[in-house]
Amino acid sequence: MAATVDAFGGDALIACDNLVRIYQVENIEVQALQGLDLLVDKGEMIAIVGQSGSGKSTLLNVLSGLDVPTAGAARVADWDLLRMSHADRLTYRRSVVGFVWQQTARNLLPYLSAKENVMMPMAFAGSGPRMRARRAMELLEAMGMAGKAHRRPHQMSGGEQQRVSIAVALANSPQVIFADEPTGELDSATGDDVFEALRSANQDLGATVVVVTHDHAVSSQVQRTIAIRDGRTSTEVVRRTKMGEDGIMRTSHEEYAVLDRAGRLQLPADYRDALQLRDRVRLELESDHIGVWNDKTPVTPRVEPPASAPVAAHTPAHTPAQAPAQPPVHTPVQTPAQPPAPASGDPYAPPAAAPQPRHQTDATPPPAHMPWLPPGEHND
Ligand code: ADP
Ligand code: MG
Numbered sequence: 001m002a003a004t005v006d007a008f009g010g011d012a013l014i015a016c017d018n019l020v021r022i023y024q025v026e027n028i029e030v031q032a033l034q035g036l037d038l039l040v041d042k043g044e045m046i047a048i049v050g051q052s053g054s055g056k057s058t059l060l061n062v063l064s065g066l067d068v069p070t071a072g073a074a075r076v077a078d079w080d081l082l083r084m085s086h087a088d089r090l091t092y093r094r095s096v097v098g099f100v101w102q103q104t105a106r107n108l109l110p111y112l113s114a115k116e117n118v119m120m121p122m123a124f125a126g127s128g129p130r131m132r133a134r135r136a137m138e139l140l141e142a143m144g145m146a147g148k149a150h151r152r153p154h155q156m157s158g159g160e161q162q163r164v165s166i167a168v169a170l171a172n173s174p175q176v177i178f179a180d181e182p183t184g185e186l187d188s189a190t191g192d193d194v195f196e197a198l199r200s201a202n203q204d205l206g207a208t209v210v211v212v213t214h215d216h217a218v219s220s221q222v223q224r225t226i227a228i229r230d231g232r233t234s235t236e237v238v239r240r241t242k243m244g245e246d247g248i249m250r251t252s253h254e255e256y257a258v259l260d261r262a263g264r265l266q267l268p269a270d271y272r273d274a275l276q277l278r279d280r281v282r283l284e285l286e287s288d289h290i291g292v293w294n295d296k297t298p299v300t301p302r303v304e305p306p307a308s309a310p311v312a313a314h315t316p317a318h319t320p321a322q323a324p325a326q327p328p329v330h331t332p333v334q335t336p337a338q339p340p341a342p343a344s345g346d347p348y349a350p351p352a353a354a355p356q357p358r359h360q361t362d363a364t365p366p367p368a369h370m371p372w373l374p375p376g377e378h379n380d
Contacts, residue, residue: 098169107165159190
């Protein structure tokens with residue numbers, strides 16, 4: 001089914017534009033996604049991180065075709081996630097995307113062996129028994145689990161079960177694997193093995209991988225980490241590895257604020273606190289950056305034009321781009337090209353006084369165990 005979403009993120013494999021998901025619980029509305037934008041290119045392996053309740057699972061449920069957003073646009077490959085028929089939805093879940101959930105028990109059928117579990121989605125997609133057996137063994141091999149192909153889930157460790165789960169997710173050669181806290185129930189060494197298996201799904205088998213987690217440490221495991229806060233993407237960390245002049249490879253992490261299509265961005269809480277930026281700020285366009293000032297800071301008179309600095313929080317259509325006649329007196333706050341180096345060394349670590357999200361629960365009801373089963377046969 002061809003997508004009818006606008007050209008936003010035309011080349012991207014996944015494009016979410018102003019995605020909104022509101023849950024109505026009795027008379028209370030919970031805005032789980034509040035205008036989220038997200039672009040993921042084919043072949044990327046990214047992490048989406050955020051505190052509990054920030055909307056991560058809601059986003060994955062939408063992207064995996066299990067839930068329909070309230071408003072906005074969402075596209076994966078050529079599939080418009082807001083306008084799929086039931087039949088399209090089933091095809092999409094069976095062969096375009098694959099899933100790995102946090103609870104190992106939700107990914108695998110307990111009475112089947114690892115190999116039979118991997119063959120199951122292929123049977124539902126109509127492939128023949130010999131082809132199923134061959135591909136199942138290839139995938140288990142790629143996940144380092146070929147030697148345990150005949151074990152049932154209870155005869156495997158948690159990390160092994162997750163590696164088999166990744167093989168199940170890959171069974172029908174999906175374009176994208178979505179993993180919701182896949183290492184949440186594992187210790188960190190086992191979690192690293194599972195990440196390694198996801199990386200192999202990405203690099204060796206060509207699947208685009210989107211991992212959701214509350215564990216900020218994953219940014220060292222992926223090329224790009226997107227932070228989600230109160231249902232919107234707020235910052236991105238890009239990891240680059242470069243060879244230095246001394247021939248040694250070095251990895252750097254650069255933090256960016258996400259600028260949405262309407263021009264909104266979120267200033268990090270520690271930047272706002274440091275300069276007591278609140279309610280409204282004064283903006284000044286300079287030749288290569290934008291200055292952001294506390295609105296109580298006196299305006300420095302300019303030679304030309306007269307000082308009528310814009311004050312609105314939303315970027316107004318002010319007359320731009322005359323390089324200042326004199327350098328500004330105030331040290332400008334540049335859009336963060338580098339992380340503000342918080343004490344913990346974790347660029348996402350919230351400052352001590354960071355406001356907590358209003359909703360702290362992790363109340364997403366478990367979706368169907370086996371998303372590739374037709375409706376009515378879900379074992380949830
Ligand atoms: P995360 O996965 O980041 O912990 P969720 O996407 O599960 O966050 O939840 C985001 C917000 O939406 C939370 O406030 C949560 O309580 C609420 N929420 C999630 N699912 C439901 C639901 N089915 N009904 C009502 N509220 C929900
Ligand atoms: Mg969640």
